[in-house]
Amino acid sequence: MNRIEAIFSFIDEKDKVVDVGCDQAKLSKLLLTRNQCSIASDISEKVIKKAKESIKDDRIDFRVSNGLEKINKDEVDTLVLSGMGTHTIIEILSNTKIKFKKIITISNNYHDILREKMNTFGYIVSEEQIIKENNKYYNLILFVPGNKNYSESELLIGLNHKxxxxxxxxxxxxxxxxxxxxxxxxxxxxxxxxxxxxxxxxxxxx
Ligand SMILES: C[S@@+](CC[C@H](N)C(=O)[O-])C[C@H]1O[C@@H](n2cnc3c(N)ncnc32)[C@H](O)[C@@H]1O
Structure with missing residues (x-):
């Protein structure tokens, strides 16, 4: 299972998904296989133009947006932040008032800081999964609303792994x-x- 397939496995058909930092919008493309619409957004105009041209499907709502700036709260309940660093993820969540029922992250670094900081935003780790792609390990984390006191071990190496x-x-x-x-x-x-x-x-x- 690759990273995009792993993210897909955590998404239900009824989820209203925004993939922030979508790049080639591979996740939105995969969601189309079960006719699920989604918002695919990226900070780069060039990236969105290219993705739009290569996919050409109006069930994907492409947006140029820094984080969640161009996303309205009624449009989404599930946030995907994959392939960016923990500090970018934290910045994106610091700048939004939208409350999500589910946030799926694959951060490149500092997973301990991410788990701790997400707690202060009101999200706790529900499940985690290690993915191995091209001989590299990735740590997917599913966050849901809540509050928790983590042990040092949970913060550093995670919890509830699939x-x-x-x-x-x-x-x-x-x-x-x-x-x-x-x-x-x-x-x-x-x-x-x-x-x-x-x-x-x-x-x-x-
Ligand atoms: C390495 S790609 C990850 C692509 C895909 N999500 C994945 O996991 O394979 C990171 C993408 O995040 C975008 N990005 C970086 N900072 C962003 C921000 N603040 N808001 C939206 N997109 C951002 C970049 O333009 C780039 O397309």
Missing amino acids: DIDLYKEYLEYLSNKYKIIKKTSEDKNKKVDKMLEIIDKKLKTV
């Missing part, structure tokens, strides 16, 4: 990565030690 085999493989990859960092770095790094402790503890239970 596809436990791939999650285990990802943890083993992380464990090796941090072991190499520890071996090659001259200074004692407390964060690396903490990560290794948490990952190795988790690996004994999954």
